[in-house]
Amino acid sequence: MTSPKGRGIFRRRFKTKLQAITFSSIVRSAKLRRREMVKELPSRIAYLDGFRGIAIILVTLYHAYSRWPDLVPYGSEYVGFPPAYYGGLGVQLFFMISGFVIYMTLEKCSGFSEFLWRRWLRLFPAMLVVSVLIFSTAWLLPERPGGIPQLRDLIPGMLFIEPSWISTISGTPQGVLEGAFWSLFVEVKFYVIFGGVFFLAGRRWAEAVLGLCFATSFGTALVNRFIHWSILERLQIVLDEYCSFDNFGWFLIGAITYELSGKFDRRKFLLLLLLSLAVCAYSGLGCYDLTMFVSALLIVTFVGAVYSGTLKAVLATRIFVFFGFISYPFYLFHENFMIAVIRKIGSNIRPLPDFIIPIFPLMIVVLIAFLLAEYIEPFLRRILRMTGETIKGSTTPSDSKMTPSGISAPCFSTRSDRLEEKSISANIF
Template structure:
């Protein structure tokens, strides 16, 4: 499948926003500079880069489905795309944890590898097995959510066709939103499995918004632009209980940037810059590996080189992670994917 450069650029933007959030804001109890940058909006709401990832996935997955002739082949394709980096990164994290011992989540036990390798949340595994599965990386939650989206949306696509699949996927989000509101309003305690599913489906609106932009990209029908605006705005309601003005503005800017890029060729060229495309190319392993290792590296660099300005610490640490991620994406991952395709009888 031919890559669309500006989508890789958006992946680059998304992962950089998430890294800014983790490197400067959320782990302030561990960071040597504490809350020094807590009021910088770019850092404070950088976690919304995840929603940008979801928009991209909605676009890419619908495109992938149209180029795949059956459901199980689609799922195998997605597994081959996700598993190698998850496998590599999980073991890198596990075997280097004693060196990066400053990591916020501490030294992980062996069984913490299981959720990532099977792409199922710890909470769901624990509900079914009654075994405790500690979290290896908190960032993995989005990958588990993506997998659920692949399963649900893929099934909808092959049963109902692409247009109804997008609509039904969005209606699943609306249902999750309504159930979330009712449970909060009436203080209804949900069982872990149902609660986990609702927490997943509450993000499906973003995927649908990304999917309608794919329909616009292919068909050039302006009605999809209106659908995108409606779906993106309604998807913002998923954070109704914790939204601030800054958060809303941040989401509006990201969604608008995503939508406008399909209309403005000059903006496409900017988003498709070599730097952003490069970061987008390595974004998956970088996303998987960055969080705890980033914080540990920041602490180590600060301890050994105290003269380095605070603002530069996450940047220097990220450069190391970029190098590791590039090696994974360029050198290690492709032969594993090729081997898996051959073993699974792919053409």
Template sequence: MHPRITHLDGMRGLAILMVIAYHAYARWPELLPYAATTQHIPLFAFGWVGVQLFFMISGFVIFMTLDKSRSYGHFLKKRWLRLFPAMLVATLLLYFTAGFFPEWSEHTPESKNLIPGLIFVNPETLTQLTGIEFRSMAGSFWSLYVEALFYLIIGAVYFTAGRKYCLPALIVPMLLLSASSVLKSLGHPLLIDVISKFGFIHYAWFMVGCLVYERLHGRDKGYHYALVILALLINFSYYVKNNGVMTIVPLVVVMLFFIASFYSKQMERWLSVRFFTAIGFVSYALYLIHENLLIAMMVKLNVHIKNEAVMIALPVVVATALYYVAWLITQYAEPALRNALGQVVDRPARA
């Protein structure tokens, strides 16, 4: 086990706090009037980069997981058993609580919308392939679709071509995405539309995490840096095009923060404090449930509470309650489901 793993747990805690702050105070001003006051505060406005932090952590730990896996199948099974139990619990929780929150139309799911989360495929792709209109159970699920495909790709490369081809392989879909406008003009619009929904643009962040891990283990090569810089340039150009040049600032800050945490004992100690690691422990389950339940609850409370100062304080209370829900999922439901599913998955192998 890498000696610095504790601080990564703390970093997961920090990442989910950033995302919650963004959703509670900046993302939904049209639903939550108080957000008009808070949405431009940088701490809240740029909280969405918590997802990029999650991606970098995933990139960092992926080689550890691959190195401990016997085969591609074994690796995929471990990843599925890591992701699926909490996703199943969270999806069902969101589905069955929806009726309590009629105030928020985003949170009135149909049973077919259980499918994208449970198979980790984004709803746009499912809609394009089937012609049936799918939507995610929660907006925050989008990053799990990106993660799942990343695991499929990097695992395939690692177990066929080998470790040294992992980083080069991750730049390929990003380059494909960059060339999409050219490919579109050649007459494959549907294919390009499907590709564009896979989230390849975010692979730059996985690559940063991978490179930091390889560097710490003395396996970094010069061309790795060139690939990661190219990936970041592609990623930054996407954000500049869609959100303006200032968007690069929080992205660069969060990347430097991630890298520095491996070289600064002070940062490592700070991220390892109990507050962050405790939240990091439940971060996955909390990430899955927080947006729907937090926003729906705030919309409900907003009907009755007209005091803006009280409303601004309330997300902290609601998020704290959700922390305990996520803790119950992580501590009890997830391990029980994982053990049960693990036995089912293993059974054919023993037969």
């Protein structure tokens, strides 16, 4: 029942009761729709974070149980354990996620420079802190697979530049602080090529160039299987080791999946199907195991999550979302530290069953990664953002402020970059 005050307002603003009822219905409908959107948005973010969580778990299993059988005390006992053996494909899952969310980021940026600024703000703070932490503590862990790093090994991570590029330019071998950094160098190449073409020529050309890069690498690899020409072998090294074109198909799968998530298109879906077959074939090229099948399973799961509410709900469970939240600093820090501590435990005391030896170092890595993602990264990012805005304001007067990053990357997730994600992460525990 409408109050007298309400009836008075209706009488003053509307000539008839029907107009008032219609207006009221529109307002209620808008409010309900807004509530639904607010509820739906965290769900979408949560399922992507869930994918990140699964990806980092797979990579960790691979590094803990399959990557270093000659170093760990349990040797090759668990190398054949499927989640560990194929866990390295978790990096390719990161690439698909990155293709999906970077497409969203590009649509929200006004230009290429803003896009690169956002990506640098996203990646640099954790890289800086983790690099300093690793370099300053490495002497305590001589069991590290990578050994004790030199000061110049900090350069590739700080600049996000492929070590082979630096070696070619300087003429001297260039090391890297952590072997796992390789995927960051691949990501940055993707950012520059896809983002640059996106703003220069549009989304269609950006996807076409990405596909052409992958097709060139795949085609060269196929020819090399049958014709062993030295020039083709050198070309393959340039395409894959220097340019990372062999991984661009995974990014393109993510980008096309993002397009299909907004509007289904049969031609796009057919293109995605053909691309997925090529990516799976390339991943299994020369492998006599189930790599091709596992790659296909990852792709089907990733694309299927766009259309399956049940799958989204599974991915949005707290454990997956939590590991997705800490995935970036965790990934940067975990490998050498984990293996070094495993070797210490194995060479001194071994009261634990072999399979659970990695749990202790992983608990330390989780704690450090959480502190970085929750407190240190946002703090440094705010400082860098304010510094950038101050410099920009002093050089180019403008009334507008740079829009803070609203989309997470990598392929990796951070709470401070997305206000919506705070509502998810606050309920993790």
